[in-house]
Amino acid sequence: QQQVKQSPQSLIVQKGGISIINCAYENTAFDYFPWYQQFPGKGPALLIAIRPDVSEKKEGRFTISFNKSAKQFSLHIMDSQPGDSATYFCAAHVHPNDYKLSFGAGTTVTVRA
Amino acid sequence: GAVVSQHPSRVICKSGTSVKIECRSLDFQATTMFWYRQFPKQSLMLMATSNEGSKATYEQGVEKDKFLINHASLTLSTLTVTSAHPEDSSFYICSAPDRVGNQPQHFGDGTRLSIL
Numbered sequence: 001q002q003q004v005k006q007s008p009q010s011l012i013v014q015k016g017g018i019s020i021i022n023c024a025y026e027n028t029a030f031d032y033f034p035w036y037q038q039f040p041g042k043g044p045a046l047l048i049a050i051r052p053d054v055s056e057k058k059e060g061r062f063t064i065s066f067n068k069s070a071k072q073f074s075l076h077i078m079d080s081q082p083g084d085s086a087t088y089f090c091a092a093h094v095h096p097n098d099y100k101l102s103f104g105a106g107t108t109v110t111v112r113a
Numbered sequence: 114g115a116v117v118s119q120h121p122s123r124v125i126c127k128s129g130t131s132v133k134i135e136c137r138s139l140d141f142q143a144t145t146m147f148w149y150r151q152f153p154k155q156s157l158m159l160m161a162t163s164n165e166g167s168k169a170t171y172e173q174g175v176e177k178d179k180f181l182i183n184h185a186s187l188t189l190s191t192l193t194v195t196s197a198h199p200e201d202s203s204f205y206i207c208s209a210p211d212r213v214g215n216q217p218q219h220f221g222d223g224t225r226l227s228i229l
Binding site: 036043044045099108 | 145147155206
């Protein structure tokens with residue numbers, strides 16, 4: 001049973017547009033929510049992460065919105081660029097010292113020039 | 114920043130061969146490392162947690178005799194796929210958290226294993 005549910009499975013956005021990926025979780029013990037970016041043939045790379053004590057975190061064109069009561073969080077990619085075309089995974093830690101990640105199913109983002 | 118190095122990046126071998134994959138933390142000590150398997154267009158599936166100086170912890174359904182894990186030092190974990198068969202072909206990825214630096218998991222670049 002997947003502990004973190006991610007949608008959509010894939011999305012296509014025009015250059016300059018906004019990409020939005022949503023994730024939901026059930027385990028209230030999760031206390032760290034990272035997003036990873038993965039290019040074909042490469043391992044995932046940490047993009048941005050948030051803890052549940054804040055509702056939003058922004059780093060450059062990437063923003064995480066977090067809704068603790070709804071147990072949902074999302075990634076917004078502003079001004080999407082062709083170089084952002086990749087697969088994005090949301091994830092969550094079961095325990096702060098565990099570092100054992102539960103991954104979402106992934107979203108393949110294609111940015112058309 | 115912290116880097117996790119995985120070697121080799123690609124392996125092609127015959128059925129029945131055993132294959133060893135190395136995962137190294139280059140500038141931090143990793144008492145714990147994780148091994149994942151990823152099929153095309155799918156998410157990462159955790160196979161096992163590698164613990165320095167002790168036995169690995171395997172996830173349900175993962176054959177410990179098939180996937181041997183050794184974590185003999187604070188910077189190196191190895192995954193050996195024993196007597197590999199075509200169904201073992203996959204993308205194997207390791208990761209390690211930098212506990213001292215309180216950094217999240219850093220991932221290696223993966224090993225593409227193809228069994229003919």
